[in-house]
Each structure stands twice: as C-alpha cells, then as structure tokens.
Amino acid sequence: MIIVMQKGATPAQISAVVARVEGMGRQVHLSRGEERTIIGVVGDDRTFDRDQFERMDGVEHTVPILKPYKLASREFHPSDSVVDVGGVSIGGQAVVVMAGPCAVESREQLMETAWAAKEAGALILRGGAFKPRTSPYSFQGMGEQGLQLLAEARAETGLLVVTEVMSPSQVSLVATYADILQIGARNMQNYALLHAVGESHKPVLLKRGMMSTMEEWLMSAEYVLSHGNNRVMLCERGIRTFETYTRNTFDINAIAMLKQLTHLPVIADPSHGTGLWELVGPVARGAVAAGADGLILEIHPRPEEAVSDGRQSLKPKRFAELMSEVRLIAEAVGALPGDRRAA
Numbered sequence: 001m002i003i004v005m006q007k008g009a010t011p012a013q014i015s016a017v018v019a020r021v022e023g024m025g026r027q028v029h030l031s032r033g034e035e036r037t038i039i040g041v042v043g044d045d046r047t048f049d050r051d052q053f054e055r056m057d058g059v060e061h062t063v064p065i066l067k068p069y070k071l072a073s074r075e076f077h078p079s080d081s082v083v084d085v086g087g088v089s090i091g092g093q094a095v096v097v098m099a100g101p102c103a104v105e106s107r108e109q110l111m112e113t114a115w116a117a118k119e120a121g122a123l124i125l126r127g128g129a130f131k132p133r134t135s136p137y138s139f140q141g142m143g144e145q146g147l148q149l150l151a152e153a154r155a156e157t158g159l160l161v162v163t164e165v166m167s168p169s170q171v172s173l174v175a176t177y178a179d180i181l182q183i184g185a186r187n188m189q190n191y192a193l194l195h196a197v198g199e200s201h202k203p204v205l206l207k208r209g210m211m212s213t214m215e216e217w218l219m220s221a222e223y224v225l226s227h228g229n230n231r232v233m234l235c236e237r238g239i240r241t242f243e244t245y246t247r248n249t250f251d252i253n254a255i256a257m258l259k260q261l262t263h264l265p266v267i268a269d270p271s272h273g274t275g276l277w278e279l280v281g282p283v284a285r286g287a288v289a290a291g292a293d294g295l296i297l298e299i300h301p302r303p304e305e306a307v308s309d310g311r312q313s314l315k316p317k318r319f320a321e322l323m324s325e326v327r328l329i330a331e332a333v334g335a336l337p338g339d340r341r342a343a
C-alpha cells in the first residue's frame with residue numbers, strides 16, 4: 001500500500017504515520033518528492049486497514065498496490081530511480097555505456113579493451129571472471145585473478161567495473177573488487193544468490209532469465225530490494241524464442257514496458273540479445289530510442305581470438321562509431337515532447 005501525504009504535510013504528521021506503520025510490524029519506504037511525501041508500506045495489502053490511515057492528519061489518500069512486486073513497482077516510487085555507482089548516475093538523463101570483453105582473458109587483452117572502451121566514452125568496464133558456461137569443458141573464467149585484473153584496469157583507466165557473481169559464497173569476494181554485481185541470465189531465479197546480493201551494499205545488474213516473463217524478472221528484483229539493497233538495475237539480454245538465425249530474441253517491448261511498470265533503470269544488452277556483432281549496432285540504437293537508460297556491450301580487440309562470445313563482440317573501431325550514433329539517438333529522444341527525458 002502507498003500512503004500519499006498532503007502537499008503541506010508536516011514532519012510530525014509524516015512521523016506519526018511512519019510510527020503507526022512500524023508499530024504494526026511493517027517496513028516503511030519513504031519517498032520525498034518536491035511536492036509531497038509518499039510512504040510505501042511493504043507486505044500483503046489485504047490485511048491492511050486503509051481507512052485507519054486515511055483518517056490520520058496530513059494523509060491525502062491511500063492506494064493499494066495490486067501487483068505482486070511492490071518495491072519495484074512504479075506506483076511505489078513514481079519517479080525514475082537514479083542508481084549512483086561511484087559518482088556515475090544510472091537512470092538519470094544520460095545513457096550510460098558499459099563495455100568490455102565477455103571474459104577477462106589476460107592482462108594485455110583486458111587493458112587494451114579497457115582503454116578502447118574508455119577512449120570511446122564508456123564509463124563502466126564489463127568482463128567476466130567467473131563465467132557460466134553451457135559446457136563444463138569450456139573456459140570457466142580466470143576467477144580471482146580475473147577480478148584482480150579488473151581492479152587494475154579500474155585503477156589505470158578510472159572506469160568502474162561490472163562483473164558476474166554466480167553463487168552466494170562468491171558474493172563477498174566479488175564485491176571487494178566490483179562496483180556492480182552482475183546476476184547472469186542463468187541465475188535470475190537463484191533466490192539464495194538474490195538474497196545474498198540483496199544484503200550486500202553493491203549495486204546489482206539483474207539480467208533477464210532467458211525464459212522469464214517480465215513479471216518473474218521484477219519478482220527477482222523484488223527479492224534484492226526486499227533484502228535492503230535499493231540499487232538494482234534490470235538488463236534485457238534477449239529471450240529464447242523459436243527463431244534460430246539469432247542467438248536470442250532481443251525484446252524491445254520490455255524496454256518500453258518496464259519504463260511503465262518500474263522505476264528501476266533499464267539497461268540493454270544487444271550483444272547477448274542478438275549474438276551477432278552486425279546486429280549489435282542497430283539493436284543498440286533501437287533500445288536507446290525505446291528508452292533504455294544504458295547499454296552493456298561486448299567488445300574485443302581481436303574477436304576471432306576471443307575465448308567466448310567473439311561472434312557478438314565489436315572491434316574497438318566499430319564500438320567508437322556506435323558510441324557516436326548512440327549519442328545522436330539519445331539526444332533526439334531527449335528532445336521528443338512527452339518523453340520522460342524531456343521532463
């Protein structure tokens with residue numbers, strides 16, 4: 001349930017409402033807007049007496065949240081959430097780009113890629129140190145050594161780091177090196193992992209499960225949020241369909257739909273969403289036009305030598321061109337009347 005306070009509600013009136021909610025053993029989320037304060041009450045609305053709150057001083061009205069996800073819902077938090085990652089705002093005005101190799105392979109490969117990402121204007125370096133591979137015989141990632149290389153690349157270039165964590169027991173290790181914890185598609189419904197990253201204080205990039213509905217995905221975000229971590233970003237990386245010409249089917253509907261359903265930033269991953277580097281540019285441009293708050297892109301200096309996902313990796317030159325195209329599209333979208341960016 002949401003309790004909307006009147007425009008001029010006093011701090012004492014707000015505190016009285018909060019105290020009553022907490023007295024009922026419920027958690028409260030305060031959202032102070034320019035005009036009014038909104039008090040979110042977490043939990044099952046059916047057992048809540050709305051009248052009791054509507055009679056309190058300073059309360060304008062109450063709204064039940066009928067969706068199964070609460071903290072993630074747009075009703076709960078009407079304005080866009082802006083996730084701060086080491087001074088970079090994600091979900092604000094600018095489209096933030098994360099780029100790097102699928103996997104950290106060596107110091108040389110990572111540094112070369114990191115500088116190319118930086119020079120083209122990316123703010124965040126991606127790179128897997130723990131890789132979820134379909135085959136146990138495929139390269140599984142460099143592990144902690146890979147994390148150390150990512151930290152070195154951050155120190156050299158000033159880029160922030162996003163990298164995947166695959167199990168609850170890895171969270172504290174990965175969190176000591178990463179600025180953003182990535183939950184991979186295969187782990188979107190690993191509830192123990194969602195619980196663990198929810199208790200960490202690091203921003204989380206939650207990828208969409210390859211066969212997950214938007215509602216299931218938002219429920220996974222709810223797990224992280226409900227364990228006390230409000231810095232959650234959603235990442236559309238394509239879903240599995242009957243189509244075989246592309247690796248996955250990038251769901252552009254999800255970008256626009258999520259902007260309605262949730263306040264959380266939405267990031268697009270056209271690399272995994274298509275599986276083909278030739279399609280990464282067009283789909284990246286489309287995602288930004290549809291309202292994505294950021295992009296995560298795989299790039300590699302020599303994609304033909306990449307140990308994973310070379311087929312979908314852009315070379316630095318093409319990546320730099322795409323960055324210019326993305327800037328143009330972001331600017332054009334920002335100028336559209338009625339678009340949230342113009343607000």
Ligand code: PEP
Nearest residue numbers: 102184185186207237272
């Ligand atoms: C990745 O980012 O390299 C990755 C494994 O992505 P996903 O979990 O979306 O397949």
Ligand code: MN
Nearest residue numbers: 102298308309
């Ligand atoms: Mn990959």
